[in-house]
Structure formats: C-alpha cells, structure tokens
Amino acid sequence: MSEIKKRIVVLASGSGTNLQAIIDAVKTGRLSYVDISAVISNKKDAFALHRAKSSGIETVFLDPKSFINNIDYDKKLVEVISSYSVDLIVLAGYMRILTDNFVNAFGNKIINIHPALLPDFGGKGMYGKHVHEAVLKSGREESGCTVHFVTTEVDSGPIIVQRKIPVIPGDTVESLSKRILKEEHKLLVEAIEKILVIPAKAGIQQN
Ligand code: GRF
Numbered sequence: 001m002s003e004i005k006k007r008i009v010v011l012a013s014g015s016g017t018n019l020q021a022i023i024d025a026v027k028t029g030r031l032s033y034v035d036i037s038a039v040i041s042n043k044k045d046a047f048a049l050h051r052a053k054s055s056g057i058e059t060v061f062l063d064p065k066s067f068i069n070n071i072d073y074d075k076k077l078v079e080v081i082s083s084y085s086v087d088l089i090v091l092a093g094y095m096r097i098l099t100d101n102f103v104n105a106f107g108n109k110i111i112n113i114h115p116a117l118l119p120d121f122g123g124k125g126m127y128g129k130h131v132h133e134a135v136l137k138s139g140r141e142e143s144g145c146t147v148h149f150v151t152t153e154v155d156s157g158p159i160i161v162q163r164k165i166p167v168i169p170g171d172t173v174e175s176l177s178k179r180i181l182k183e184e185h186k187l188l189v190e191a192i193e194k195i196l197v198i199p200a201k202a203g204i205q206q207n
Contacts, residue, residue: 005035006087006196011094012041016048018092018113021185022192023055030189033197037084040077042096064096074102081106088196091150092188095127100152110150111195113188115180117162118146122155132173132180142166143176145184147191160191 012019019039025031039052040060049059060080067073078101081089091098091112103110114122116131121143126134135143144164149157163183167176 004033006033007035007037007084008088008090008192008196009037009081009084009086010039010048010052010090010092012039012048012092013043013046013095014048014093016046016051016093017181018184018188019048020051021189022090022092023051023057025189025192027055031192031197034192037086038080040080042073042094048093070096070099071101074099078102078105088192090188090192097154098150103150103152108149111147111160111191112150112155112157113184113191114146114148114155115143115177115184116146117142117144117164118148118155118159122146124154126155129173129177132176135167136171136173136176140167143180145180145187147187160194161187163187 010019010022022031022034022036026034026036036057038058038060039048040062041049042062042064044061044063049061052059062073062077062080064073067076087109089106089110091110116122116126116135121131121134132143142164144162146162147160148155149160151157165180165183
C-alpha cells in the first residue's frame with residue numbers, strides 16, 4: 001500500500017543548508033512520509049532554489065519588486081502555497097517578516113528554525129550573525145537552536161524542539177554559527193518528524 005505522503009512547502013532566502021537537510025532526510029527515508037511539494041524564495045539567486053532544482057523539486061521565485069507592499073506580496077504567497085494543499089510550511093532561513101494575514105491563513109501549520117535558545121535572542125533584528133554577536137556579547141556560556149510554531153509575533157510561537165550548544169571561550173561569530181548550524185540541520189528534521197511523521201506512523205489523522 002503506498003504511503004499517504006505529508007506535503008510540505010519550504011520557504012528559504014539563502015544558502016538552503018537547512019532545506020538540504022530536509023531533502024536528504026526524505027532521500028534517506030527518515031522523512032519517507034514527507035513530500036517537499038515546492039521551495040519558494042523571495043531571492044532569485046537563493047542557492048536554496050538551486051538545491052531544490054538539483055533534487056527535482058518544484059521552485060517558485062516571488063519577486064518582491066512585482067508587488068506594491070508586503071500585504072500584496074503575502075496575499076500572492078498564500079495563493080501559491082494554498083495551491084499545494086500542504087500539511088506544513090517550513091521557514092528555513094526565510095528573511096521576510098510574514099504579515100498577520102499570512103500567519104492567520106495557515107494557523108499552526110507554519111514552523112521556523114532560529115539559531116538561538118528562544119525566547120532569548122529572538123525578535124526584531126535578531127537574525128543571522130546579529131544573533132551570535134548578541135550571544136557572545138552577553139557572555140552566556142551556552143547558545144543553541146530552536147524550532148517553533150510561527151505566530152504573528154516574531155520568534156514568539158510555541159517551542160517544538162530546542163537544542164543547547166556550548167559557547168567555547170574564544171568563539172567567534174563564525175565558529176559559533178557554524179557549530180549551531182550543524183545542529184539546526186538535525187533539529188529541523190526532528191521537528192518535522194515530531195509534527196508530521198510520528199502521528200502519521202501511529203495512524204493519527206492530523207486535523
Ligand atoms: C539558519 O541559521 C537559520 O537558523 C536562520 O537562517 C539560517 C539559514 O541558513 N533562520 P540556511 O539558508 O538554511 O543555510
């Protein structure tokens with residue numbers, strides 16, 4: 001009997017190493033129940049789009065310049081994603097702040113990965129190297145990564161999984177971000193499995 005696949009769409013703006021982790025997990029069978037229906041980006045040259053194409057996954061580039069404002073952009077984004085009838089939307093390094101309309105259109109079907117131990121070091125302006133700079137400046141002895149549900153408040157939704165990573169004396173933004181990124185790849189797959197695969201395997205129908 002063919003498995004009923006759980007459909008996901010991934011939104012990415014950058015290099016797409018988190019997307020690659022999901023692609024690899026589908027290929028190795030860890031996420032055999034998952035079908036990546038499309039990868040969508042706001043950046044035409046996002047390497048994430050190249051990664052998707054190399055794996056035969058449909059890609060969509062939505063150019064912000066083609067829309068008068070965020071509201072219109074996200075209206076189109078809702079329309080595009082709705083056409084895939086997805087079970088989950090994964091933000092994997094997606095560098096646009098989602099409008100309330102978008103978040104409300106998909107409820108608790110959106111997850112995001114953040115390179116710190118939320119709720120600390122999250123929110124407006126806390127992205128990329130800024131996160132690690134703030135952690136190093138704070139003198140904290142540990143940082144980490146978090147996968148959470150997306151709500152209308154940035155980086156504030158219910159936490160799904162989190163992993164702690166030590167800050168090593170002499171760490172730079174580069175060395176810390178590299179160590180955390182490696183763990184993000186594992187954590188994101190774990191979060192998707194927790195939300196989509198385990199219930200599916202147990203025969204629990206998602207609402
Ligand atoms: C990751 O560090 C993620 O936590 C953050 O953006 C980065 C994306 O990296 N949201 P990549 O594009 O998946 O390599």
